[in-house]
Amino acid sequence: MxxxxxxxxxxxxxxxxxxxxxxxxxxxxxxxxxxxxxxxxxxxxxxxxxxxxxxxxxxxxxxxxxxxxxxxxxxxxxxxxxxxxxxxxxxxxxxxxxxxxxxxxxxxxxxxxxxxxxxxxxxxxxxxxxxxxxLPAGGAPWPNGEPGPGDHLRKVFYRMGFTDQEIVALSGAHTVGRAYPNRSGFGKESTKYTKDGPGTKGGSSWTPEWLVFDNSYFKYIKEQNDNELLVLETDDVLFKDEGFRPYAEKYAADQDAFFADYAKAHxxxxxxxxxxxxxxxxxxx
Ligand code: HEM
Missing domain, CATH: 1.10.520.10 (Peroxidase; domain 1)
Structure with missing residues (x-):
């Protein structure tokens, strides 16, 4: 019916x-x-x-x-x-x-x-x-044979009409949440940050405070010094690709700038x- x-x-x-x-x-x-x-x-x-x-x-x-x-x-x-x-x-x-x-x-x-x-x-x-x-894949192999994560992100997000700046801003949503091996295949069963929830337990988060929306994603992705946290290839590329890096640096340094750009892109x-x-x-x- x-x-x-x-x-x-x-x-x-x-x-x-x-x-x-x-x-x-x-x-x-x-x-x-x-x-x-x-x-x-x-x-x-x-x-x-x-x-x-x-x-x-x-x-x-x-x-x-x-x-x-x-x-x-x-x-x-x-x-x-x-x-x-x-x-x-x-x-x-x-x-x-x-x-x-x-x-x-x-x-x-x-x-x-x-x-x-x-x-x-x-x-x-x-x-x-x-x-x-x-929708974008988080790691190789890239679905349309793109050579790397930057090309893949651009292929997917340009199809929706987004710019490089908007790709970086939107990626900042990973400041919250987790990846689970039994869903996407990414992340660990559990980490010290996720083993007790709240809510569903387990998975790997991008940040320690994965229920707080702030700019910490960009800081952790830049430093990559905590192996209890997740970094997808499509996260990692934000500080490696010349077109993305200036925005990623800006958002790591300035939460107000991130929030303003995120709100518009969202x-x-x-x-x-x-x-x-x-x-x-x-x-x-
Ligand atoms: C840039 C390309 C992106 C890729 C490759 C990507 C990939 C992923 C993957 C693999 C997961 C883990 C899913 C799971 O195992 O349950 C995930 C989770 C998540 N993604 Fe993305 N994502 C991207 C962009 C975005 C965007 C644009 C947003 C929102 C504006 C977003 C919001 C989230 C959130 C909030 C979670 C956590 C979900 C949860 O904890 O249940 N992602 N993403």
Whole structure:
């Protein structure tokens, strides 16, 4: 049976905001909600014109086969958490709920306030799902035979319309969260920073305080002097590649600069491929 079409209204946004904040407090699930919003949006292909086949922040990650794509391992848990909110009222689209949860998670973890707009139209069925392979890989072999991580990041993020500066700023989201061997295959079973949770236990984090959104990611990636912390090849390249390095250095030295650029890049990410129904609603998130 086809799902009823959900259309975002102001009251729905208000209800959802309260429930998401409660969920974050209860479950400490900030990182996985940020990742869900990113993976829904990050399928976007600027060269495909029609909605929703161009991908982007259209809620299609809730459908099989997309939720089963290798890059999305573990994200079914994030979908379930938010489904419990979606089940309570229909005044917020899935696409909006996913992006709202991500923006609130960033802010609740101590990060910047992201200038969010709502009214995203949902993809209504699995036939709109983008083919697998639009999200970045964290290590070699690079999926399209790119020679290294810098070329791979540019191939993927330029397809979405991002610049080198935005690639570096967005990568800073790894200041929170962890990688798990049984999901992405990266990281250790557990480290001294992750063995006790809170929330899910284990995995490898990029920073010791992996529930705090700050600029420490750039400091640890630069120093690389703690083998209990994770560094993917795509993180490492931010201080090695000439086009990325000036931004990585700037963000390591200046948290305000990172927050300002991150907020803009995240807002852009949250609107990739969006069709407004009928027009965007600014709403403090
Ligand atoms: C630059 C290219 C990127 C690569 C190669 C990459 C790769 C990865 C990998 C391999 C994981 C571990 C997943 C797991 O094992 O569960 C991960 C986690 C994560 N990623 Fe990325 N990512 C990238 C960019 C981003 C961006 C742009 C954002 C958000 C704006 C983001 C947010 C996150 C978060 C918050 C987590 C932690 C999830 C959790 O703890 O459950 N990543 N990423």
């Amino acid at each position: 086809a799902e009823a079409v959900r259309r975002t209204k102001k009251e729905g946004l208000e209800q959802a905001k309260g429930d998401v904040i409660q969920l974050l407090q209860d479950k400490k699930c900030h990182p996985i909600l940020i990742r869900l919003g990113w993976h829904d949006a990050g399928t976007y292909n600027k060269d495909v014109k029609d909605f929703p086949h161009r991908g982007g922040a259209n809620g299609s990650i809730r459908f099989y086969p997309e939720i089963n794509h290798g890059a999305n391992a573990g994200l079914v848990n994030a979908c379930k958490l938010l489904q419990s909110i979606a089940d309570k009222y229909d005044g917020v689209s899935y696409a909006d709920l996913f992006q709202m949860a991500s923006a609130l998670a960033v802010k609740d973890a101590g990060g910047p306030s992201i200038p969010m707009r709502y009214g995203r139209k949902d993809a209504e069925g699995p036939e709109s799902v983008q083919p697998e392979g639009n 807002a852009k990410l949250s609107e990739l491929g969006v069709e407004w129904d009928p027009s965007p609603i600014p709403f403090a998130t």
